[in-house]
Amino acid sequence: xxxxxxxxxxxxxxxxxxxxxxxxxxxxxxxxxxxxxxxxxxxxxxxxxxxxxxxxxxxxxxxxxxxxxxxxxxxxxxxxxxxxxxxxxxxxxxxxxxxxxxxxxxxxxxxxxxxxxxxxxxxxxxxxxxxxxxxxxxxxxxxxxxxxxxxxxxxxxxxxxxxxxxxxxxxxxxxxxxxxxxxxxxxxxxxxxxxxxxxxxxxxxxxxxxxxxxxxxxxxxxxxxxxxxxxxxxxxxxxxxxxxxxxxxxxxxxxxxxxxxxxxxxxxxxxxxxxxxxxxxxxxxxxxxxxxxxxxxxxxxxxxxxxxxxxxxxxxxxxxxxxxxxxxxxxxxxxxxxxxxxxxxxxxxxxxxxxxxxxxxxxxxxxxxxxxxxxxxxxxxxxxxxxxxxxxxxxxxxxxxxxxxxxxxxxxxxxxxxxxxxxxxxxxxxxxxxxxxxxxxxxxxxxxxxxxxxxxxxxxxxxxxxxxxxxxxxxxxxxxxxxxxxxxxxxxxxxxxxxxxxxxxxxxxxxxxxxxxxxxxxxxxxxxxxxxxx
Amino acid sequence: xxxxxxxxxxxxxxxxxxxxxxxxxxxxxxxxxxxxxxxxxxxxxxxxxxxxxxxxxxxxxxxxxxxxxxxxxxxxxxxxxxxxxxxxxxxxxxxxxxxxxxxxxxxxxxxxxxxxxxxxxxxxxxxxxxxxxxxxxxxxxxxxxxxxxxxxxxxxxxxxxxxxxxxxxxxxxxxxxxxxxxxxxxxxxxxxxxxxxxxxxxxxxxxxxxxxxxxxxxxxxxxxxxxxxxxxxxxxxxxxxxxxxxxxxxxxxxxxxxxxxxxxxxxxxxxxxxxxxxxxxxxxxxxxxxxxxxxxxxxxxxxxxxxxxxxxxxxxx
Numbered sequence: 069x070x071x072x073x074x075x076x077x078x079x080x081x082x083x084x085x086x087x088x089x090x091x092x093x094x095x096x097x098x099x100x101x102x103x104x105x106x107x108x109x110x111x112x113x114x115x116x117x118x119x120x121x122x123x124x125x126x127x128x129x130x131x132x133x134x135x136x137x138x139x140x141x142x143x144x145x146x147x148x149x150x151x152x153x154x155x156x157x158x159x160x161x162x163x164x165x166x167x168x169x170x171x172x173x174x175x176x177x178x179x180x181x182x183x184x185x186x187x188x189x190x191x192x193x194x195x196x197x198x199x200x201x202x203x204x205x206x207x208x209x210x211x212x213x214x215x216x217x218x219x220x221x222x223x224x225x226x227x228x229x230x231x232x233x234x235x236x237x238x239x240x241x242x243x244x245x246x247x248x249x250x251x252x253x254x255x256x257x258x259x260x261x262x263x264x265x266x267x268x269x270x271x272x273x274x275x276x277x278x279x280x281x282x283x284x285x286x287x288x289x290x291x292x293x294x295x296x297x298x299x300x301x302x303x304x305x306x307x308x309x310x311x312x313x314x315x316x317x318x319x320x321x322x323x324x325x326x327x328x329x330x331x332x333x334x335x336x337x338x339x340x341x342x343x344x345x346x347x348x349x350x351x352x353x354x355x356x357x358x359x360x361x362x363x364x365x366x367x368x369x370x371x372x373x374x375x376x377x378x379x380x381x382x383x384x385x386x387x388x389x390x391x392x393x394x395x396x397x398x399x400x401x402x403x404x405x406x407x408x409x410x411x412x413x414x415x416x417x418x419x420x421x422x423x424x425x426x427x428x429x430x431x432x433x434x435x436x437x438x439x440x441x442x443x444x445x446x447x448x449x450x451x452x453x454x455x456x457x458x459x460x461x462x463x464x465x466x467x468x469x470x471x472x473x474x475x476x477x478x479x480x481x482x483x484x485x486x487x488x489x490x491x492x493x494x495x496x497x498x499x500x501x502x503x504x505x506x507x508x509x510x511x512x513x514x515x516x517x518x519x520x521x522x523x524x525x526x527x528x529x530x531x532x533x534x535x536x537x538x539x540x541x542x543x544x545x546x547x548x549x550x551x552x553x554x555x556x557x558x559x560x561x562x563x564x565x566x567x568x569x570x571x572x573x574x575x576x577x578x579x580x581x582x583x584x585x586x587x588x589x590x591x592x593x594x595x596x597x598x599x600x601x602x
Numbered sequence: 603x604x605x606x607x608x609x610x611x612x613x614x615x616x617x618x619x620x621x622x623x624x625x626x627x628x629x630x631x632x633x634x635x636x637x638x639x640x641x642x643x644x645x646x647x648x649x650x651x652x653x654x655x656x657x658x659x660x661x662x663x664x665x666x667x668x669x670x671x672x673x674x675x676x677x678x679x680x681x682x683x684x685x686x687x688x689x690x691x692x693x694x695x696x697x698x699x700x701x702x703x704x705x706x707x708x709x710x711x712x713x714x715x716x717x718x719x720x721x722x723x724x725x726x727x728x729x730x731x732x733x734x735x736x737x738x739x740x741x742x743x744x745x746x747x748x749x750x751x752x753x754x755x756x757x758x759x760x761x762x763x764x765x766x767x768x769x770x771x772x773x774x775x776x777x778x779x780x781x782x783x784x785x786x787x788x789x790x791x792x793x794x795x796x797x798x799x800x801x802x803x804x805x806x807x808x809x810x811x812x813x814x815x816x817x818x819x820x821x822x823x824x825x826x827x828x829x830x831x832x833x834x835x836x837x838x839x840x841x842x843x844x845x846x847x848x849x850x851x852x853x854x855x856x857x858x859x860x861x862x863x864x865x866x867x868x869x870x871x872x873x874x875x876x877x878x879x880x881x882x883x884x885x886x887x888x889x890x891x892x893x894x895x896x897x898x899x900x901x902x903x904x905x906x907x908x909x910x911x912x913x914x915x916x917x918x919x
Contacts, residue, residue: 120819150819164817166836167836168836174817214911214912
């Protein structure tokens with residue numbers, strides 16, 4: 069029998085069906101990826117295995133782990149199963165660790181729970197070993213380090229150390245890299261794969277992005293609306309996709325877009341010249357977040373700004389929006405020097421990353437979308453305003469009747485459309501998109517990118533597309549800037565940069581960027597290697 | 603950590619200096635004659651003149667301010683006009699009643715509130731939760747003087763366990779004094795405990811939704827163990843804020859309870875001094891209360907740092 073065998077698992081919360089007869093299994097040493105959009109039930113499947121479920125959940129079917137039906141176990145027995153047999157890694161590394169406890173005590177706790185008989189020193193050594201195995205060297209990251217000293221990727225390593233410390237038979241990773249940069253993502257995925265191989269664990273890997281898991285999965289399960297729509301071995305999976313939904317996901321992972329740009333090389337709408345931004349971090353210490361950055365965006369041109377978190381791209385974005393002071397250099401909007409003046413602000417609008425946090429929940433959509441009118445000296449009267457809001461909502465694929473609704477009545481993707489309508493309404497020269505698609509599912513992300521591409525041809529707007537993900541900006545931008553440690557290390561025509569990256573950092577970013585086509589080739593090579601070895 | 607303490611201490615000092623200036627301005631500099639005010643409507647002009655000299659009002663404002671501050675620093679708060687004893691002695695005696703009473707009440711309210719909050723939160727929606735929170739609601743709603751009188755009726759008049767009123771003084775013995783403070787402390791503690799229990803409950807509920815509790819559960823801890831090992835310390839942070847505010851409030855706010863039980867506390871002293879227009883005492887007590895509030899805020903800040911390493915060390919946050 070398999071290590072994990074889920075049989076006809078159905079699950080409902082307060083009567084609403086979430087999972088409908090899910091069947092899947094994980095073998096020892098095998099990586100099984102569940103892929104689907106939010107609401108597909110992929111996370112609920114893993115939560116059901118470890119049985120950390122919301123109140124009011126009812127389950128039917130069987131979950132066999134190591135030849136025991138764990139769905140029959142009591143809550144107390146499940147504590148033992150969690151302690152010994154299952155390790156779990158979660159999506160959000162920034163909040164998954166207790167902020168008031170050291171990383172050492174959090175790893176040691178897991179070891180002590182599964183093996184209460186160990187001495188203090190043994191527990192310590194085991195914890196150091198676990199942290200060492202996930203790449204956190206004990207010299208640099210001693211046990212008494214607090215989580216807030218660590219970056220997202222490092223924290224995720226601590227969570228993995230907790231999960232593998234008691235050598236579980238099954239490891240569950242629920243969107244383990246969704247909150248991380250592409251380069252960190254690649255490293256974490258490699259780490260997970262390595263640990264699975266070393267400990268011969270089964271890995272149940274959950275993701276919304278086919279491209280991310282395609283690289284390391286042995287078996288792929290596609291879920292939609294609580295059902296498994298298709299599953300099969302990784303090899304040959306993409307050649308024989310049967311279900312339409314799988315094909316759609318596959319297409320989304322390619323990011324293929326149809327777009328027409330107005331290649332009008334006329335006047336620049338935004339110029340940044342020699343911009344420096346320092347943060348004072350100690351008495352005599354300064355951190356140069358943005359270092360001598362210069363670039364120009366012309367009318368109708370789309371520019372990508374790419375880099376890892378902490379590279380200064382968001383600080384630069386904030387300077388351009390007039391939300392942050394800077395020490396040196398200048399910003400010109402529509403040819404005029406910009407120092408936060410209201411009359412220049414109206415030329416630039418913004419769409420932020422978080423579609424949930426960027427709206428006042430107590431305002432109607434009509435009021436939210438009309439908000440940028442405050443920046444105008446002569447805003448239109450309420451009737452014109454309403455007409456304009458409706459027009460904008462229709463441009464972004466919403467309807468006139470949405471005007472009186474509140475943000476909570478919309479999905480993440482729809483909210484991002486509202487944010488775009490809000491950015492469009494004053495018909496600015498330029499829209500700054502700060503990780504505007506990072507929080508979205510792949511399919512939704514694709515739709516938003518398509519919408520943006522369409523709008524640029526309708527309105528002739530320029531975009532400054534800030535992202536950590538090269539794949540996202542690839543098809544929507546004309547030119548791209550690559551930023552590292554506050555400096556622009558490479559810039560050029562997007563297609564050229566992608567084909568011939570000159571800076572090593574750009575190369576590493578491109579390699580880390582998940583790509584189904586790339587991983588397929590890789591796997592075939594590996595396959596060949598295996599043939600030669602045997 | 604040292605950097606953090608120094609920063610807090612500096613802001614504490616600045617607050618104090620600003621507070622003394624404001625108090626001084628309100629009482630002595632704004633138009634109107636303090637001496638005439640203290641003498642009341644029936645006072646004679648000669649008496650007011652004499653008082654003016656005694657208060658030093660014939661000197662300049664700046665000089666008076668510094669001599670007042672200098673006096674306080676050396677422990678000289680002046681002589682009470684009505685009681686004719688040094689203000690420092692007056693305040694000292696009253697503080698020995700008010701501070702123990704406040705501490706006692708807060709210990710009681712913490713001992714009641716934290717278990718009630720935790721139990722309610724861990725059984726949210728159950729009968730126990732409904733009852734406890736219902737009681738807490740009543741605790742917030744009923745006036746504490748009414749509750750105090752009720753307690754006196756039950757425990758003093760009917761059962762005869764405690765004396766109804768008065769304070770024997772610490773000379774009479776530690777336990778005797780504590781006993782005399784017990785019913786007043788309970789009366790003070792009840793509404794505070796009710797508020798604190800509600801804060802604790804919502805704080806625990808919030809913390810239990812945190813991702814790190816789920817991490818703890820995934821390690822194999824039961825819900826209860828996860829709450830105790832990872833939830834409580836995090837849940838204490840908002841509770842500390844409320845505790846600090848309650849201490850400041852109770853220190854001088856216990857006036858009604860002090861009056862009911864005839865306790866010689868600070869609240870009553872302020873009240874009496876205001877009624878008798880004894881500005882010297884009022885000025886000193888208000889300053890001391892401000893100092894107490896600022897000190898408590900400082901201590902709460904230190905406790906925060908003790909609970910939360912992010913404040914101790916700074917960092918990425």
